[in-house]
Amino acid sequence: xxxxxxxxxxxxxxxxxxxxxxxxxxxxxxxxxxxxxxxxxxxxxxxxxxxxxxxxxxxxxxxxxxxxxxxxxxxxxxxxxxxxxxxxxxxxxxxxxxxxxxxxxxxxxxxxxxxxxxxxxxxxxxxxxxxxxxxxxxxxxxxxxxxxxxx
Amino acid sequence: xxxxxxxxxxxxxxxxxxxxxxxxxxxxxxxxxxxxxxxxxxxxxxxxxxxxxxxxxxxxxxxxxxxxxxxxxxxxxxxxxxxxxxxxxxxxxxxxxxxxxxxxxxxxxxxxxxxxxxxxxxxxxxxxxxxxxxxxxxxxxxxxxxxxxxxxxxxxxxxxxxxxxxxxxxxxxxxxxxxxxxxxxxxxxxxxxxxxxxxxxxxxxxxxxxxxxxxxxxxxxxxxxxxxxxxxxxxxxxxxxxxxxxxxxxxxxxxxxxxxxxxxxxxxxxxxxxxxxxxxxxxxxxxxxxxxxxxxxxxxxxxxxxxxxxxxxxxxxxxxxxxxxxxxxxxxxxxxxxxxxxxxxxxxxxxxxxxxxxxxxxxxxxxxx
Numbered sequence: 001x002x003x004x005x006x007x008x009x010x011x012x013x014x015x016x017x018x019x020x021x022x023x024x025x026x027x028x029x030x031x032x033x034x035x036x037x038x039x040x041x042x043x044x045x046x047x048x049x050x051x052x053x054x055x056x057x058x059x060x061x062x063x064x065x066x067x068x069x070x071x072x073x074x075x076x077x078x079x080x081x082x083x084x085x086x087x088x089x090x091x092x093x094x095x096x097x098x099x100x101x102x103x104x105x106x107x108x109x110x111x112x113x114x115x116x117x118x119x120x121x122x123x124x125x126x127x128x129x130x131x132x133x134x135x136x137x138x139x140x141x142x143x144x145x146x147x148x149x150x151x
Numbered sequence: 152x153x154x155x156x157x158x159x160x161x162x163x164x165x166x167x168x169x170x171x172x173x174x175x176x177x178x179x180x181x182x183x184x185x186x187x188x189x190x191x192x193x194x195x196x197x198x199x200x201x202x203x204x205x206x207x208x209x210x211x212x213x214x215x216x217x218x219x220x221x222x223x224x225x226x227x228x229x230x231x232x233x234x235x236x237x238x239x240x241x242x243x244x245x246x247x248x249x250x251x252x253x254x255x256x257x258x259x260x261x262x263x264x265x266x267x268x269x270x271x272x273x274x275x276x277x278x279x280x281x282x283x284x285x286x287x288x289x290x291x292x293x294x295x296x297x298x299x300x301x302x303x304x305x306x307x308x309x310x311x312x313x314x315x316x317x318x319x320x321x322x323x324x325x326x327x328x329x330x331x332x333x334x335x336x337x338x339x340x341x342x343x344x345x346x347x348x349x350x351x352x353x354x355x356x357x358x359x360x361x362x363x364x365x366x367x368x369x370x371x372x373x374x375x376x377x378x379x380x381x382x383x384x385x386x387x388x389x390x391x392x393x394x395x396x397x398x399x400x401x402x403x404x405x406x407x408x409x410x411x412x413x414x415x416x417x418x419x420x421x422x423x424x425x426x427x428x429x430x431x432x433x434x435x436x437x438x439x440x441x442x443x444x445x446x447x448x449x450x451x452x453x454x455x456x457x458x459x460x461x462x463x464x465x466x467x468x469x470x471x472x473x474x475x476x477x478x479x480x481x482x483x484x485x486x487x488x489x490x491x492x493x494x495x496x497x498x499x500x501x502x503x504x505x506x507x508x509x510x511x512x513x514x515x516x517x518x519x520x
Binding site (some may be wrong): 005007012013015016018019023030041042044045046052071072073103104105106107110119 | 165209212213214215216217218239284287290294297298299300301302305307315316319338343344346347348
């Protein structure tokens with residue numbers, strides 16, 4: 001009898017609808033209005049790569065040791081260097097980082113002995129061309145500059 | 152074969168590979184008699200990337216990010232399985248602290264995986280609301296992953312020998328908050344679905360697979376437990392310190408779609424229980440065991456299986472003494488569980504086939520590898 005009444009009065013469906021209505025309270029909204037509202041990115045987020053420069057003298061921190069290129073599973077890092085005859089050290093000439101193949105695993109970051117290569121919190125990596133996804137030394141040092149839109 | 156309009160001739164149809172309810176790129180060739188399914192044949196391989204072959208050309212450390220891309224819904228479980236297998240080859244063991252953090256993250260990942268399953272499965276059956284709620288709660292788990300290791304989906308959280316990252320400040324609080332938030336939310340989903348007559352009509356008695364069939368097909372995970380067999384690798388062959396935590400193995404009786412739903416809901420609650428115990432007692436100490444920088448495991452082979460959200464996930468790695476695996480074979484739970492689709496779907500209706508595919512909880516990235 002009780003079961004029949006429950007069936008007739010749609011108790012099970014009303015119960016479910018109660019949950020739905022409870023959630024419709026505007027204070028429960030969790031959707032981020034992404035381009036207008038910037039998302040909170042975690043400190044450790046692995047996004048666009050950056051080649052750090054020494055803030056004191058503007059020189060690159062990279063010592064061209066090639067460890068990041070060796071650690072990369074996709075072989076997408078190419079370090080161009082030249083032996084400086086005076087200091088006998090390697091000078092960084094160019095550094096290419098192909099983000100189109102990168103899976104942001106962070107192994108290059110871990111391998112870097114001087115914390116020169118770092119994956120940053122920038123995540124807007126879209127580009128209009130394939131060439132645009134290949135970062136050279138200049139982009140890596142200055143950081144990506146995604147187009148800013150006004151809302 | 153030409154028949155009149157009223158003749159019920161058999162019809163062969165393709166369901167997928169772009170059907171929204173096949174959870175990816177699964178193609179099911181269905182033989183139909185009217186609305187009734189006479190037989191099915193799954194065609195897989197649309198997402199094949201050759202992960203096992205890639206392993207042979209990468210060092211052990213380099214291959215770790217790739218395993219995340221197999222079952223991308225439960226990437227942390229994949230990483231754990233792979234790391235455990237290589238550690239077994241190396242005769243190394245993760246430190247107690249690393250093990251505890253691994254357990255916490257893996258269980259959070261299990262909840263996240265089950266939430267995604269619940270949302271999409273309910274969507275297949277026609278309940279759209281749970282999807283939004285599940286995605287909302289899953290977000291909190293993904294936020295913890297993001298804060299911990301810097302990625303949300305394909306996390307690459309664990310390294311061979313332990314962890315790369317120390318827990319961040321507020322990790323315990325975030326996880327405890329997640330647990331406190333999760334239990335009432337699971338009750339909420341149950342309120343929405345469990346008693347709902349449409350949900351029950353669509354699920355009870357659909358896609359029955361009994362214990363014998365499960366064992367014959369090698370089906371593991373929630374599907375096996377829903378059939379009444381309390382087999383859980385976390386209990387049977389404990390790894391990563393699971394023997395220290397108290398939890399139950401939820402089981403069903405009938406092995407139908409409804410039981411599998413109930414088992415997975417209970418599993419989420421048990422996962423919350425494990426996470427709470429693990430967070431309360433994270434041992435101090437180093438996070439990385441003493442493993443060499445260049446991994447050269449001795450010649451030999453190792454098989455390690457873990458309880459992934461979808462079933463038994465096994466890694467079989469053969470080492471020839473070099474820096475690269477000679478062979479890496481993955482035993483993916485989704486791939487094996489998918490075999491039972493034909494057995495379950497035979498004689499059911501087309502609409503039930505959608506429910507059955509959903510209940511297997513397949514991820515095509517793992518099926519095809």
